[in-house]
Amino acid sequence: MTQTYHKKHFSPSNADHNHAHVTSHDSEKKPIMIGFVLLKHFSMVAFTGAVDALVTANLVQTEKLFDYATLSMEGPSVTSDLGIEIATGTSIEEQLQHASAHFDVVIVCGGYRCQLSEQNKLTDYLKSCHKQDAYLGGLWNGAIALAHAGLTNNTRIAIHPDNHPYVREHFQDTVIAKETSVLDGRILSCSGPVSALAMTLSLVEHLQDSRIARAAKEILTCDQLSESTVTPITKPADDGKYPESLKKVLELMRSNIEEPLTLEELLHYASVSRRQLERLFQNHLETSPSRYYLELRITYARRLLQQTNKPIIEVAIASGFVSSSHFSNCFKDYFGVAPSNFRKRSNQQQQ
Template sequence: MTIIKDKRHFSALMRDTNSAFLPSDRQEEATVEVGFVLQQHFSLASFTAAVDTLVTANLVCTTPLFHYQTYAAETSPVLSDLGIEIAAQGSLSTLINQPLPDLLIICGGYRCSTQADAALTRLLKLADNQDRLIGGLWNGAIALAHAGLLDQLSCALHPDNHAYMREQFPKVKVSEQVSIIEGKRLTSAGPMSAMGMMLQLISQLRDKDITRAIREIISCDQLSESSHVRINQPGDNPCLPQNLRDIMTLMAANIEEPMSVEELAVCTGISRRQIERLFQNHLETSPGRYYLELRITHARRLLLQSNESITNIALASGFVSTSHFSNCYKDYFGASPSHAREQAKKMDV
């Protein structure tokens, strides 16, 4: 496949949505190795939240950023807190006898033992001697405390374990925060904070653009007390003026037959000049460019997720001709629609 140099760059708001499908201009970096040590009755939700963040990081980049493996603290398969068994890929003995991962995370849970484990303590001290990143999920911080790796440091863990940690490890600063990264130590108290902790780590190890792109995928249904929560849309950002959000909503609802700026002005009751200022001041782009990026993103989703013909996709995305659509797609994604679809199918095999 011949990659064509991209002639256009997405504006900030739409770049995160499309980052996984853009030609990479980053220098290739070494993959970060992550090892998850699963204790008996570990929190499956916390573990999967952390793993999901890493896997999504790989999805939004053209080269894998992370590789993870699981290790049983005792025997495999490991029983999670939900009664679901996970077949670990290794054990503590295999970890000690091989190069340690860049990041070692102890996965705790509500019913995990709080007693010291000699083999786990040995592993953690070895990781500390090798200057590795070391973390704990739920009450995984307790294992770090037994190894003396949290002395004079702050840590986050499930509230049910705060009293025990304060009583048994007076040198450890138990925090009320749900997640903390301090130096080479990272700890979190539950599933949502596990995800937040990993996002913060990725931001530190890589860059904030990648973190924003991950959030775009995994934070579409953020928790709310209401059960009637709508999927997040580009125009839902409460930091944007309401009239700009109204325009963005109108654009999203009129992809197949795009509205002119004049029509948008009539529908919203503000002038064309005001609309242009709103987009420039808050999104650092023009209304026309944002609308085109919205439509080309819509087309990309249809192209890679359906078997519709390229002609039908072009029409459904508001393009007057297949050739115009193909040229725009090449300009943004560096490959023709047909080549992009072929490559996507190869990856699925």
């Protein structure tokens, strides 16, 4: 009789760390196409922050979720605020003449020195995209172009503080949000370079899946998760909100990967009962202590497989497993492939 194989899923507290590496069998779907309109002197860091979020969202899936292209007002390139010329794939002028590409999302990339007055071709293009039900956005002060097109009436937008007076003077029906990034209906906007990442991640969550957005955020905001100079093995973003007894157990687990502590030892060091600890883990991490500890060690092993050339048996021992066969079975339960195949796949992706 053929044995049915059931793959395990990581608990919510460890899912974000591993989402990018779990084998997926989802059917291939057409990527969401995003067009970035680069205005002269656009903010390079805001633009790259938005693009980085999309590229990372693709990396945390086995299928390509997003594709993007750059557009100029006219001509083959645009000068950024750093003085760097960026080649573009097409122009607004070409799009209006030939409608050669349909974008699901169009984002106008502004910047500190970008022109604020209306550009008629851009207005016409944004209106055309709006008629096609595209999502429209603006980085820094790019949302002003949407306002010129009459697309932000009774809509909340985020915009750079220097441009608040201009918006209040020219677009009384547009609401300036207190937040630095906003998604209001089909209009998205952010006020600067840092919030460009947050805005795009919110778009990823809205158009795809919150797990994908969280996994991408986990990768891109690792330096915001802890003030410590030591990178944690895995540290939930809300770790600081946990009860002291739970934080102590989590720290003990993270500090004892190669030689895992027994449940009795954890209870002793944390001065809690078994029932108390199980309740703490269930309430705050939605899993059991033993499963969390196992997933912590599996995550540690996954990183060793990706980042070192250690033999599988050494990876197993370093991750607290007594045998390579036990380690291999546990690893396959979560990632869908054996450790050796996982390493081979990771090496191919890096080439």
